[in-house]
Amino acid sequence: MTQTAHPDTVLIVDFGSQVTQLIARRVREAGVYCEIVPFQSAEEGFRRLSPKAVILSGSPASTLDIGSPRAPSIIFESGLPVFGICYGQQTMCAQLGGTVESGHHREFGRAFLEVEKDCDLFEGLWSVGSRHQVWMSHGDRVTTLPPGFEVVATSPNAPFAFIADEKRKYYAVQFHPEVVHTPDGAKLIANFVHKIANIKGDWTMSAYRAKAVESIREQVGDRKVICALSGGVDSSVAALLIHEAVGDQLTCILVDHGLMRKDEAANVVAMFREHYNLSLLHIDASDRFIGELEGVSDPETKRKIIGRLFIEVFEEEAKKLGGADFLAQGTLYPDVIESVSFTGGPSVTIKSHHNVGGLPERMNMQLVEPLRELFKDEVRVLGRELGLPESFIGRHPFPGPGLAIRCPGGITREKLEILREADAIYLDEIRKAGLYDAIWQAFAVLLPVQTVGVMGDGRTYEYVCALRAVTSVDGMTADFYHYDMEFLGRAATRIINEVRGINRVVYDVTSKPPGTIEWE
Ligand SMILES: Nc1ncnc2c1ncn2[C@@H]1O[C@H](COP(=O)(O)OP(=O)(O)OP(=O)(O)O)[C@@H](O)[C@H]1O
Ligand SMILES: O=c1[nH]c(=O)c2[nH+]cn([C@@H]3O[C@H](COP(=O)(O)O)[C@@H](O)[C@H]3O)c2[nH]1
Ligand SMILES: NC(=O)CC[C@H](N)C(=O)O
Numbered sequence: 059m060t061q062t063a064h065p066d067t068v069l070i071v072d073f074g075s076q077v078t079q080l081i082a083r084r085v086r087e088a089g090v091y092c093e094i095v096p097f098q099s100a101e102e103g104f105r106r107l108s109p110k111a112v113i114l115s116g117s118p119a120s121t122l123d124i125g126s127p128r129a130p131s132i133i134f135e136s137g138l139p140v141f142g143i144c145y146g147q148q149t150m151c152a153q154l155g156g157t158v159e160s161g162h163h164r165e166f167g168r169a170f171l172e173v174e175k176d177c178d179l180f181e182g183l184w185s186v187g188s189r190h191q192v193w194m195s196h197g198d199r200v201t202t203l204p205p206g207f208e209v210v211a212t213s214p215n216a217p218f219a220f221i222a223d224e225k226r227k228y229y230a231v232q233f234h235p236e237v238v239h240t241p242d243g244a245k246l247i248a249n250f251v252h253k254i255a256n257i258k259g260d261w262t263m264s265a266y267r268a269k270a271v272e273s274i275r276e277q278v279g280d281r282k283v284i285c286a287l288s289g290g291v292d293s294s295v296a297a298l299l300i301h302e303a304v305g306d307q308l309t310c311i312l313v314d315h316g317l318m319r320k321d322e323a324a325n326v327v328a329m330f331r332e333h334y335n336l337s338l339l340h341i342d343a344s345d346r347f348i349g350e351l352e353g354v355s356d357p358e359t360k361r362k363i364i365g366r367l368f369i370e371v372f373e374e375e376a377k378k379l380g381g382a383d384f385l386a387q388g389t390l391y392p393d394v395i396e397s398v399s400f401t402g403g404p405s406v407t408i409k410s411h412h413n414v415g416g417l418p419e420r421m422n423m424q425l426v427e428p429l430r431e432l433f434k435d436e437v438r439v440l441g442r443e444l445g446l447p448e449s450f451i452g453r454h455p456f457p458g459p460g461l462a463i464r465c466p467g468g469i470t471r472e473k474l475e476i477l478r479e480a481d482a483i484y485l486d487e488i489r490k491a492g493l494y495d496a497i498w499q500a501f502a503v504l505l506p507v508q509t510v511g512v513m514g515d516g517r518t519y520e521y522v523c524a525l526r527a528v529t530s531v532d533g534m535t536a537d538f539y540h541y542d543m544e545f546l547g548r549a550a551t552r553i554i555n556e557v558r559g560i561n562r563v564v565y566d567v568t569s570k571p572p573g574t575i576e577w578e
């Protein structure tokens with residue numbers, strides 16, 4: 059990984075909490091750059107980043123267990139401000155001369171904190187005697203303080219809920235300030251980075267854009283870059299940023315695999331041609347993809363065929379251009395965070411995500427990944443900075459394998475056509491109802507099942523269409539969207555009336571887990 063040279067960085071040491079990413083979100087919302095580093099490599103991360111302050115995350119571990127993780131001592135020797143959260147508080151106490159005990163007074167969920175003493179971290183926020191809702195999730199708790207610390211706020215089950223050693227700028231809390239159920243938590247984190255660590259909140263997207271453009275120029279020099287452009291927000295923003303940096307050294311390639319949504323390839327090409335003067339190849343490879351997929355019904359086989367063809371088509375097109383030294387990808391920060399796993403062993407493959415991932419090794423190209431420090435909503439802000447139209451910025455994610463994985467059972471051209479029409483009507487109804495932005499992802503699925511219906515007094519025997527809509531933050535977990543029945547009825551009626559081949563519509567009310575978002 060390339061060295062990041064942010065002058066004012068906050069280091070977040072990850073001990074494996076479910077919500078470590080939220081700490082990073084809160085720090086960035088305060089206009090401060092930060093990186094998450096797993097505890098195993100925290101010392102190396104500390105040296106690499108030269109941070110201005112450190113935050114220690116929560117953890118499923120207990121400091122009382124032999125071999126449980128610790129913060130590297132370099133952090134406490136550095137004299138920098140440190141904020142310990144939950145396990146972070148417990149390990150701070152264990153490491154600095156206090157004690158932690160287990161077993162009694164577990165607290166999960168809402169609790170109320172009472173401020174006992176003034177603290178410089180509370181400036182402009184909390185005063186003595188005030189009460190505040192916080193969110194707890196712990197079984198262990200601190201029972202004696204390390205030297206230099208004092209209690210500044212308590213909760214009924216956590217007498218050491220908020221402790222501080224103002225002289226050393228050490229603060230530690232038993233609750234989780236990073237979650238929304240701690241209403242003032244974001245402000246506490248902002249106070250820590252601004253007032254305690256003295257970092258200005260000037261990490262903005264326009265600063266990021268300028269810096270990214272500069273480092274792309276440095277990396278690429280006068281050589282050539284190609285970018286697989288799907289029209290999704292990640293690859294679109296990556297392409298625009300690289301185009302700003304190196305102009306016509308960039309060629310974008312959009313592969314139309316015949317599995318796109320209605321009019322999608324044409325819309326993407328039109329938007330880029332209208333707004334930007336970048337070189338974009340629109341490759342119609344639909345016969346090749348559909349030819350190989352026709353009749354294939356196993357989900358993993360479909361995905362593997364598509365992944366292979368993506369790479370073949372891309373490789374051929376790149377060769378025609380005389381090759382390229384770099385491949386641009388819209389890799390985001392959540393993809394590169396090395397999350398701490400306590401379960402050990404490799405996790406099972408639920409599905410193989412396949413796009414153009416295998417290219418760099420096959421073609422001996424280097425990667426350009428200008429978004430690898432950003433979260434998705436930050437990518438959207440950057441897209442706005444770069445003038446990307448709103449209709450592209452707010453787009454629902456769309457998987458590389460496209461409609462192939464929304465057509466369970468054998469794929470045929472006819473089924474894809476039916477699905478494309480139904481999907482377009484469904485999305486049209488969602489937009490008309492003003493629901494598009496409230497939903498994370500919505501689409502139609504064409505089931506390989508025919509059912510009997512009656513239309514115009516005649517018997518029909520046609521396909522079932524399932525509608526899916528979910529809310530989510532990152533696609534890792536999701537809840538089905540709670541439509542009102544009027545809306546579903548309206549969408550179903552239009553689909554059945556307007557799409558030949560469908561005579562029944564059902565709504566998918568499965569969350570993830572246990573379901574996945576896509577059906578295959
Ligand atoms: N039809 C396509 N043509 C060219 N490249 C594609 C195509 N589909 C996917 N890709 C490549 O695969 C990458 C991963 O796809 P993915 O869907 O995760 O991201 P995205 O399309 O950029 O954004 P989003 O997640 O919002 O859909 C894309 O960024 C793009 O580089
Ligand atoms: O680029 C992609 N290539 C793929 O192979 C792929 N499979 C699923 N998805 C998208 O990932 C998110 C989570 O999907 P699942 O819950 O179905 O695993 C959802 O947003 C899915 O649409 C993919 N995206
Ligand atoms: N959320 C946490 O960090 C919990 C810390 C520790 N596992 C406890 O139960 O107290």
Ligand SMILES: [Mg+2]
Nearest residue numbers: 288290456457
């Ligand atoms: Mg996509």
